[in-house]
Amino acid sequence: MEEHLNIREVTERLFALYADDIYRYALYMLHDADDAKDAVQEVFLRVVKSYAKFRSESSLKTWLWSITRNCIADAGRRRSRQRRLPHFYSKESKSSGDPAVAFVEMEELIHALPPRQKQVAILRLIQDLSTTETARILNWSEGKVRSTLHRAVTTLRAQIARTTD
Amino acid sequence: MDENDVKSRLSDLPKRELSERDRGEIWERIDDTLRGQATRTSVQISRANWATTAAVLLVSAGVLGGYAGWRTHALPSTVSSRFTARQADIAGESIGQSWRVIVVPSPRQKGPYYDFLFLYTGRVPATAVTVQTPSTKLNGASNQSLESDTEFAGQNDVYLPQGPGHYAVTFHWSGKRNQQMNETLSCGNLTKDIRVKQSMLSGGSTNWRITYTEDAISGGQIGAMPNIVYGPLIHGVVMFNYLASNAPSSIQFKITESLPNGNGNTVETGTLEAQGPADNRSTYVLPIDQEGETLIPGQPVLHVQLTWDGRSEQLNLTRP
Numbered sequence: 445m446e447e448h449l450n451i452r453e454v455t456e457r458l459f460a461l462y463a464d465d466i467y468r469y470a471l472y473m474l475h476d477a478d479d480a481k482d483a484v485q486e487v488f489l490r491v492v493k494s495y496a497k498f499r500s501e502s503s504l505k506t507w508l509w510s511i512t513r514n515c516i517a518d519a520g521r522r523r524s525r526q527r528r529l530p531h532f533y534s535k536e537s538k539s540s541g542d543p544a545v546a547f548v549e550m551e552e553l554i555h556a557l558p559p560r561q562k563q564v565a566i567l568r569l570i571q572d573l574s575t576t577e578t579a580r581i582l583n584w585s586e587g588k589v590r591s592t593l594h595r596a597v598t599t600l601r602a603q604i605a606r607t608t609d
Numbered sequence: 610m611d612e613n614d615v616k617s618r619l620s621d622l623p624k625r626e627l628s629e630r631d632r633g634e635i636w637e638r639i640d641d642t643l644r645g646q647a648t649r650t651s652v653q654i655s656r657a658n659w660a661t662t663a664a665v666l667l668v669s670a671g672v673l674g675g676y677a678g679w680r681t682h683a684l685p686s687t688v689s690s691r692f693t694a695r696q697a698d699i700a701g702e703s704i705g706q707s708w709r710v711i712v713v714p715s716p717r718q719k720g721p722y723y724d725f726l727f728l729y730t731g732r733v734p735a736t737a738v739t740v741q742t743p744s745t746k747l748n749g750a751s752n753q754s755l756e757s758d759t760e761f762a763g764q765n766d767v768y769l770p771q772g773p774g775h776y777a778v779t780f781h782w783s784g785k786r787n788q789q790m791n792e793t794l795s796c797g798n799l800t801k802d803i804r805v806k807q808s809m810l811s812g813g814s815t816n817w818r819i820t821y822t823e824d825a826i827s828g829g830q831i832g833a834m835p836n837i838v839y840g841p842l843i844h845g846v847v848m849f850n851y852l853a854s855n856a857p858s859s860i861q862f863k864i865t866e867s868l869p870n871g872n873g874n875t876v877e878t879g880t881l882e883a884q885g886p887a888d889n890r891s892t893y894v895l896p897i898d899q900e901g902e903t904l905i906p907g908q909p910v911l912h913v914q915l916t917w918d919g920r921s922e923q924l925n926l927t928r929p
Contacts, residue, residue, distance in 0.1 A: 451643065452643050455639060455643060459636060459639065463627055463632060463635070464624070464625075464626040464627055467625065467626065467627045468624065468625050468626070471625055478747070478748045481627070481631055481635060482745060482747070484627065484635055485635045485638055485639065485745060488635070488639045489638070489639060489642050492639065492642050492643055493642075493766075493768070518765065550618055550619070550622060551622065554619070565619065569616055569619040569620055570619055570620065570622060572620070579880075582879070583879035583880055583881065584878075584879050584880070585878075585879070585880065588878070588879075597615045597616065600615045600619075601614075601615050604615065604618075
């Protein structure tokens with residue numbers, strides 16, 4: 445992204461390029477469509493607020509995903525704060541014979557992963573980010589990304605095997 | 610099934626996307642903020658202001674944490690403790706028939722940023738709750754009921770340059786026999802029986818300072834409602850370096866907690882990247898994830914080990 449772009453142009457471009465990716469990530473992490481939409485909004489509001497702090501050492505994409513990661517963590521924290529708040533999921537129905545059932549089941553398995561494994565699985569395998577990009581977003585070493593991804597895939601394999609038995 | 614099958618299944622998942630309507634609505638709110646941003650450039654934290662921002666936090670930490678090694682002589686004498694000062698700042702609540710809106714200054718953002726909490730106080734459990742604020746709409750599922758004295762969501766870091774006086778929140782919900790209810794609360798006349806206790810933990814080593822903030826909000830008894838205590842809420846760990854040379858761009862960190870049995874529990878490891886100016890005082894935000902954050906509040910001591918350029922230092926973060 446060019447250095448001379450103003451904040452509106454940067455935000456417009458990032459929104460056009462990544463709003464859907466962020467929504468998808470938030471949906472997997474939060475498991476709630478409304479929360480995911482709120483998260484997309486929050487991410488870009490933070491982009492607007494904090495663009496002045498952006499340093500070009502990291503790419504805008506990595507910076508955006510770091511903000512996304514923080515927003516999702518905040519959303520999770522708000523949930524834990526709402527201790528007595530009932531869950532407000534808007535899960536999609538799983539009608540029998542629906543060809544989308546396999547996808548929905550797969551998504552449920554992803555959602556059931558431990559948080560770190562889930563983060564890595566989504567970023568690497570669904571968002572198709574590289575190991576390097578994922579490591580930068582999560583502030584992890586690349587080795588940790590690889591090992592966590594391996595654990596995530598192993599967990600999913602076991603879960604899939606269990607559901608198909 | 611082998612590993613590649615799993616990867617293939619994941620990459621084959623449908624690409625869920627925002628609907629055009631959702632995209633439009635979200636962009637509309639961002640656009641509103643962008644318009645507001647254009648008229649308030651003076652409150653943006655520029656690169657030049659980063660040191661001052663860090664200094665405010667440092668002095669705050671020094672005052673509250675009592676750490677003897679702060680280099681306060683190098684800091685502007687007019688900088689006061691943001692955190693103690695703001696306890697007496699705008700914090701209060703707007704009380705309606707069935708809802709309360711609690712307003713506190715944001716502990717994360719310097720300037721006119723506020724956090725809002727929405728609390729349901731109606732007698733009959735509410736369903737299909739929707740909260741409409743000037744900047745967003747929060748929905749609950751229609752078939753879930755919200756009991757009395759239950760917090761329903763909230764909003765953080767809302768930018769209100771004129772203060773919260775013009776902020777109004779409208780609640781819609783289904784009450785007894787599915788009767789459609791609504792209530793609008795304005796934050797123009799806040800009841801001041803709310804207290805915000807914001808505390809900051811601090812620590813330091815030869816070249817590093819660390820701060821860690823949390824807050825708790827409590828309110829007096831209103832009607833049948835008992836004293837409410839929210840929190841502690843965690844607002845993250847911020848680090849500053851005092852290295853004589855340029856700040857390193859990459860620092861390895863390891864955060865460990867002391868457990869009651871005397872053992873250490875590693876909370877997080879990773880790499881920090883400077884977010885401050887490229888001079889000899891940069892800020893770093895430690896990325897503690899959800900798992901870590903839930904562990905920290907109850908623990909007495911947090912240790913942070915930093916390694917850079919072949920050097921290593923450990924900071925101990927102790928509750929004041």
